[in-house]
Amino acid sequence: MNKQALVEMKGISKAFSGNQVLTNVDFDLLPGEIHALMGENGAGKSTMMKILTGIYERDTGTVFSKGQEVQFKDAKEAEKAGIAVIHQELNIIPYLTVTENMFLGKELTVGKTGILRMAEMKKKTEEYLSRLGIDIDPNIEARELSVGQQQMIEIARAIAADTDVLIMDEPTAALTDREIEALFKVMRGLQEQGVGIVYISHRMEEIFKMCDRISVLRDGEYIGTKVIKETNFEEIVKMMVGRDIGERYPERHVELGPERIRVDKLSHEKKFRDVSFSVHQGEILGVSGLMGAGRTEIMETIFGSRKKSSGEIWIDEKQVNIRNPYDAIQLGIGFITEDRKDEGLVLDLSVRENISLTNLKRISSQSVISKTKETELVSKMIEKLRVKTSGSEQSVKSLSGGNQQKVVIGKWLGIDPKILILDEPTRGVDVGAKKEIYQIMNELTERGVAIIMVSSDLPEILGMSDRILVVHEGKATAILDRQDANQEIIMQAATGGNSHEKSGS
Amino acid sequence: MKNQALSQTVQKLGPLLGLGAIVIILSILSPNFLELNNLLNLLRQVSINALIAFGMTFVILTGGIDLSVGSMLALGAALTAGMLSSGFDPILAILLGLMAGAIMGALNGFIITKGKVAPFIATLATMTIFRGLTLVYTEGRPITGLGESVAFELMGRGYFFGIPVPVVLMIISYGVLYFILKKTTFGRRVYAIGGNEEASRLSGIKVDRVKVAIYSITGMLSVLAGIILTSRLNSAQPTAGVSYELDAIAAVVLGGTSLSGGRGWIFGTFVGALIIGVLNNGLNLLDVSSFYQQVVKGGVILLAVILDRKKAS
Ligand SMILES: Nc1ncnc2c1ncn2[C@@H]1O[C@H](COP(=O)(O)OP(=O)(O)OP(=O)(O)O)[C@@H](O)[C@H]1O
Ligand SMILES: [Mg+2]
Numbered sequence: 001m002n003k004q005a006l007v008e009m010k011g012i013s014k015a016f017s018g019n020q021v022l023t024n025v026d027f028d029l030l031p032g033e034i035h036a037l038m039g040e041n042g043a044g045k046s047t048m049m050k051i052l053t054g055i056y057e058r059d060t061g062t063v064f065s066k067g068q069e070v071q072f073k074d075a076k077e078a079e080k081a082g083i084a085v086i087h088q089e090l091n092i093i094p095y096l097t098v099t100e101n102m103f104l105g106k107e108l109t110v111g112k113t114g115i116l117r118m119a120e121m122k123k124k125t126e127e128y129l130s131r132l133g134i135d136i137d138p139n140i141e142a143r144e145l146s147v148g149q150q151q152m153i154e155i156a157r158a159i160a161a162d163t164d165v166l167i168m169d170e171p172t173a174a175l176t177d178r179e180i181e182a183l184f185k186v187m188r189g190l191q192e193q194g195v196g197i198v199y200i201s202h203r204m205e206e207i208f209k210m211c212d213r214i215s216v217l218r219d220g221e222y223i224g225t226k227v228i229k230e231t232n233f234e235e236i237v238k239m240m241v242g243r244d245i246g247e248r249y250p251e252r253h254v255e256l257g258p259e260r261i262r263v264d265k266l267s268h269e270k271k272f273r274d275v276s277f278s279v280h281q282g283e284i285l286g287v288s289g290l291m292g293a294g295r296t297e298i299m300e301t302i303f304g305s306r307k308k309s310s311g312e313i314w315i316d317e318k319q320v321n322i323r324n325p326y327d328a329i330q331l332g333i334g335f336i337t338e339d340r341k342d343e344g345l346v347l348d349l350s351v352r353e354n355i356s357l358t359n360l361k362r363i364s365s366q367s368v369i370s371k372t373k374e375t376e377l378v379s380k381m382i383e384k385l386r387v388k389t390s391g392s393e394q395s396v397k398s399l400s401g402g403n404q405q406k407v408v409i410g411k412w413l414g415i416d417p418k419i420l421i422l423d424e425p426t427r428g429v430d431v432g433a434k435k436e437i438y439q440i441m442n443e444l445t446e447r448g449v450a451i452i453m454v455s456s457d458l459p460e461i462l463g464m465s466d467r468i469l470v471v472h473e474g475k476a477t478a479i480l481d482r483q484d485a486n487q488e489i490i491m492q493a494a495t496g497g498n499s500h501e502k503s504g505s
Numbered sequence: 506m507k508n509q510a511l512s513q514t515v516q517k518l519g520p521l522l523g524l525g526a527i528v529i530i531l532s533i534l535s536p537n538f539l540e541l542n543n544l545l546n547l548l549r550q551v552s553i554n555a556l557i558a559f560g561m562t563f564v565i566l567t568g569g570i571d572l573s574v575g576s577m578l579a580l581g582a583a584l585t586a587g588m589l590s591s592g593f594d595p596i597l598a599i600l601l602g603l604m605a606g607a608i609m610g611a612l613n614g615f616i617i618t619k620g621k622v623a624p625f626i627a628t629l630a631t632m633t634i635f636r637g638l639t640l641v642y643t644e645g646r647p648i649t650g651l652g653e654s655v656a657f658e659l660m661g662r663g664y665f666f667g668i669p670v671p672v673v674l675m676i677i678s679y680g681v682l683y684f685i686l687k688k689t690t691f692g693r694r695v696y697a698i699g700g701n702e703e704a705s706r707l708s709g710i711k712v713d714r715v716k717v718a719i720y721s722i723t724g725m726l727s728v729l730a731g732i733i734l735t736s737r738l739n740s741a742q743p744t745a746g747v748s749y750e751l752d753a754i755a756a757v758v759l760g761g762t763s764l765s766g767g768r769g770w771i772f773g774t775f776v777g778a779l780i781i782g783v784l785n786n787g788l789n790l791l792d793v794s795s796f797y798q799q800v801v802k803g804g805v806i807l808l809a810v811i812l813d814r815k816k817a818s
Contacts, residue, residue, distance in 0.1 A: 326710075330709075353696070357693070357705070358708045367689045
């Protein structure tokens with residue numbers, strides 16, 4: 001290698017209380033390179049980067065930063081050495097403004113007085129945001145923003161740090177296509193300035209489009225590094241999973257039963273109006289649209305966690321009144337929420353307790369929980385979904401992102417739903433697990449479950465749905481049969497191009 | 506994984522080790538400390554705080570706080586004493602008193618859930634209201650002349666196979682609450698709500714109901730403590746229970762329950778209440794002035810919590 005590596009990690013090993021998660025892993029990053037780090041959920045990608053930045057201590061191995069052996073004590077030290085991170089988990093403080101979040105911990109002050117130079121910080125924030133091509137008022141509180149926008153703030157913060165190493169742990173999971181485009185442009189700009197970027201993502205298209213090299217981990221072991229131009233999708237997947245997984249989307253044999261749920265002119269005061277659709281037994285209805293179009297809000301309203309202003313919901317030809325999630329669950333509706341950390345999981349509780357949460361009635365008699373029934377349910381789900389844990393007692397907080405998602409799914413499969421709503425079900429989930437989730441969806445529909453799947457991933461919508469509902473600014477702009485749909489038609493309807501109704505039922 | 510479980514157990518043992526250390530020190534300093542009489546007496550003193558702290562554990566586990574326990578204790582005790590002095594059947598009076606406690610607690614719960622008032626503020630207000638109502642009802646004077654009923658005398662002064670009845674009541678309550686928290690769906694919901702209220706709601710848990718129930722239980726336990734106190738003193742004091750919430754919260758925190766909710770256990774609270782009781786009792790035996798006692802107690806609480814945080818990180 002002619003250029004000196006910005007970062008070099010050698011023989012890194014790490015165990016969390018006896019659970020070996022990294023074994024003898026190597027990694028290096030060159031200036032001006034975008035280096036993808038790939039691996040299944042729980043392979044140890046985030047842990048590897050946390051070791052680099054001093055958040056976790058390594059058990060063995062050495063880390064060099066620009067040729068110097070280093071041992072950062074915390075993230076701040078790493079940042080001083082020019083290494084900035086955008087973490088997989090958002091670190092935004094909801095009640096602070098955009099500017100305050102941007103400069104958190106490194107506020108500009110007048111000398112050492114602690115008096116803030118507000119105007120200057122605001123100007124800088126605006127500057128960085130516009131570089132990312134986003135239009136957000138720097139004075140509003142972060143909680144007003146969508147998850148995607150919050151993510152963009154994090155990205156802006158990391159870029160503002162003027163570093164020469166940037167680590168991005170699944171930065172695009174919550175972003176819209178437009179935001180992703182803007183982000184990629186900025187990444188290219190940084191690359192030209194000689195910044196090295198570590199890019200972690202489960203989206204193959206992005207990796208192949210953006211990256212120069214790719215390193216793969218499997219079960220905490222280093223499998224190898226490839227130059228992107230000399231490899232292909234199949235090879236990488238095989239390195240990650242250790243076997244061929246076949247097609248990305250499993251084949252669907254649809255046998256539609258009678259109508260299971262019908263939503264009629266459902267409206268919400270602010271978020272959407274007059275949304276109508278129906279889903280049959282055994283059918284998957286994909287719901288597409290831009291971020292912020294109101295898809296999640298529609299689902300929340302069906303599930304009773306948001307109040308409708310008008311409209312009707314019919315289940316099995318009977319009109320139902322769903323006032324809260326409890327009612328929805330009684331009617332056999334399951335809801336896999338978009339935001340697993342805030343809405344899906346109780347992070348402090350164990351895998352077991354989280355899976356049980358929706359199933360307490362089922363595993364108890366006279367309110368007393370039966371240990372046998374609980375263990376049975378939980379181990380069935382862990383096995384079925386192949387959740388990677390050190391055991392059912394591990395706290396979900398310490399699971400990898402993708403495995404957390406599987407726990408959320410397990411929670412809802414337990415209730416044997418008649419209708420299952422999935423909101424971005426494969427966000428942050430690795431290729432192998434994605435396919436497993438699709439297969440589970442197929443199994444469910446074969447048993448007559450009606451599925452509503454909200455997704456921003458167009459290939460996924462096209463690959464899995466039987467019909468597709470497109471939402472634009474709170475209105476249903478199209479209902480398409482799968483064979484009539486393609487990316488262009490969906491995008492057109494999603495951006496309000498023209499509305500062509502086409503009902504399949 | 507084994508190690509993790511082990512280190513968790515060690516961490517859980519922390520409060521117990523602390524208690525052990527204090528007991529050893531006190532028994533060396535004061536030979537009277539370990540006498541059976543003194544120990545039974547100590548447990549009886551502990552029972553009042555422990556009962557309140559048990560309820561407080563549930564409240565804190567859901568991420569709440571109840572400052573009104575002392576006032577509920579006083580009002581419930583006054584109402585019970587009032588009924589007794591006007592010739593009510595003692596058992597009925599006790600039951601009605603407990604029910605009043607449950608209602609006061611439920612009121613806290615409703616204000617917090619339906620009124621969407623932060624628990625600290627809501628119970629700060631009801632603390633004042635209940636205390637005021639107690640003063641109105643008693644006209645600021647102790648209620649005496651509670652009659653000669655055996656059932657009522659037993660509550661505070663009786664023995665059951667040589668064990669003071671308050672201690673028996675405390676142990677029974679502990680058993681029941683431990684079971685609820687550990688083995689029932691209700692207990693599981695309590696932890697879930699404290700850990701993540703929104704996720705719990707979306708999992709079909711009726712969060713409001715659980716909270717109302719919890720504050721209600723706390724109200725009832727506070728009044729139970731109040732009735733024991735009244736029986737011991739053979740009178741209901743309008744100022745009974747003032748600042749009892751602090752000892753209860755201290756017991757919960759000493760026991761290792763997190764004030765932000767979701768993590769904790771009732772056994773720890775039991776040990777926490779014992780630590781406070783042992784300190785009170787021991788410092789009395791050692792003739793430490795009550796002014797210094799406060800300093801020592803505060804210091805121990807700080808030390809315990811700091812040690813606990815150190816271990817956790
Ligand atoms: N603080 C922790 N305590 C215990 N185990 C942990 C902790 N952090 C991570 N782990 C375990 O280490 C393993 C690797 O986790 P890591 O988050 O690095 O995976 P990842 O490759 O980033 O996965 P994903 O793609 O799902 O984000 C997982 O099995 C996880 O459960
Ligand atoms: Mg990760």
